[in-house]
Amino acid sequence: MTKLPRLPDYLLQIQPYVPGKPIEEVERELGIVAIKLASNENPLGPSPLAVEAIHAAATRVHLYPDGSTWYLRERLAARLNVPADHLAFGAGSCELILLASHGHLQQGDEGLTSESTFPVYAAGILSTGARLVEVPLEGDAIDLEGIAGAVTPRTRVIYLANPNNPTGSWFTAGRFDALLAQIPEEILVVLDEAYYEYADQPGYSRSIDLVREGRNVLVLRTFSKVYGLAGLRLGYGIARPEIVAALDRVRHPFNTSSVAQAAALAALDDDAHVRCSLEMNRAGLAQLSRGLAETGVSFLPSVTNFILVDVGDGKAVSDAMLRLGVVVRPMDWMGIPQSIRVTVGTAEENRKFLDALARALAALREARVGGS
Ligand SMILES: Cc1ncc(COP(=O)(O)O)c(C=O)c1O
Structure with missing residues (x-):
């Protein structure tokens, strides 16, 4: 053999x-x-408007997609009221989870997350050679105090799902602010809001404000859930441009397809x-x-x-x-x-x-x- x-x-x-x-x-x-x-x-x-856009985009798949995701970037930037350079796009938010690790971790570093959470965080951390540190749940919820307590001088990235998969538990914006106040400001906190649109609760999230305030927070959202486009693989991140640039260093040039971009653009308009x-x-x-x-x-x-x-x-x-x-x-x-x-x-x-x-x-x- x-x-x-x-x-x-x-x-x-x-x-x-x-x-x-x-x-x-x-x-x-x-x-x-x-x-x-x-x-x-x-x-x-999926949205019927997205399906129409997919049909139209199908006739142009002999061309590479727009590597800058121009139209979707402009549209989302206007909708979220952030500058266009604050957005990153990935083949699902899964890809952005991996890019965040590869853009910020190396052997000798630590990546921190919760136990019983979305498993791609652990895979992303381990795939860089960094050490994975997992904090047990507190009851059924992510233990934010425990996360803050597990930070060491080697911690570079923290991943948190809000709401969490698979427990469905969530934490308030106030509790997240309290976590940020307890940890060194240069740590990147990846705040995965894949279920953002569903989690319509008082006090739930002010994540984009934190990005506007210049905090090292990478907010992740996706077209896979409420927009019904899981099969096309399109997620986005919102962060200060230096963090987007770090992801760009490890992103391959045409990571989101033209069909996915067209469908997402149409789905965004289908209120x-x-x-x-x-x-x-x-x-x-x-x-x-x-x-x-x-x-x-x-x-x-x-x-x-x-x-x-x-x-x-x-x-x-x-x-x-x-x-x-x-x-x-x-x-x-x-x-x-x-x-x-x-x-x-x-x-x-x-x-x-x-x-x-x-x-x-x-x-x-x-x-x-x-x-x-
Ligand atoms: C917390 C969380 N983040 C990310 C994802 C992956 O989403 P995407 O399809 O955008 O890669 C999921 C999918 O189930 C999830 O539960």
């Missing part, structure tokens, strides 16, 4: 991200129509689609909360488009639900083995989920009784 190329030791610590099975594969294997509530996507689908998506999510959260309470399982209140549900054994329950044609995410790999995470779907999908959950729990209970 030919010897394999040698990997740097620090890469061996990274757990490659394991995505859920494609829905088509589940349907083929089981011979049934399945629903996927596993990746926090928008059940309403009706965003309104409908948020309304459907509000109704779905209420429907799921009612149904889960009736099922007798405990779950965390959520301000996002997903709910973390304690089912006792997340893997066994999600496997049983898969056989019933409902795909949800077990949370063992995020350090919460007792739970599953379910994405808020359409009313019909939520009903199917609740039905499959009740059946899966009953079947597992019966199997336990039978086995004892």
Whole structure:
């Protein structure tokens, strides 16, 4: 056998991200129509205006995309009331998470985040050879005091999801200000607001003001969630221009596609689609909360488009639900083995989920009784 190329030791610590099975594969294997509530996507689908823009852009894909993301940059800058040079674009916010690490960390440094949070932060930190420091949750929420306490002279980057995936917990702008006041100002804080549009809570976020005030905060948002464009991969960052320039040093020149740029531009203007998506999510959260309470399982209140549900054994329950044609995410790999995470779907999908959950729990209970 030919010897394999040698990997740097620090890469061996990274757990490659394991995505859920494609829905088509589940349907083929089981011979049934399945629903996927596993990746926090928008059940309403993309904006019709975005679909039109995708068709129009398709005829020009022989050309490289606009590497400066000019039109989308100008449009978003006006909307967010920040200068155009305060914006960075990536193939999903995932790419920006990696670029933030590669632009600011090296071996000997430390990158800091929470346990039970979005796993790409850990992968980004470890992929630079820096040391990963993870602070346990405080109850179900990110422990901001613990994060401040874990800062050392080697800390260069901190990643925080607000709201957090998978717990759905969130912290106020005031608590984030208090964290910033406790840490050295030169540390880059990546504040991931992937679910910003859903988290419509009093006191939630003043992240862009912090950027305007010149703080070293990189705010991340995405077109994958409320805008329904997860398959096109487009996220953006808002930060002072020096931080955007650091990301540009490691970004490849055409990292967001022309089709994604065109779709995002159209989706931004489709206020009706965003309104409908948020309304459907509000109704779905209420429907799921009612149904889960009736099922007798405990779950965390959520301000996002997903709910973390304690089912006792997340893997066994999600496997049983898969056989019933409902795909949800077990949370063992995020350090919460007792739970599953379910994405808020359409009313019909939520009903199917609740039905499959009740059946899966009953079947597992019966199997336990039978086995004892
Ligand atoms: C907290 C958080 N950040 C980022 C992302 C990734 O988003 P994107 O599709 O923009 O890469 C997700 C996706 O689920 C997420 O939950």
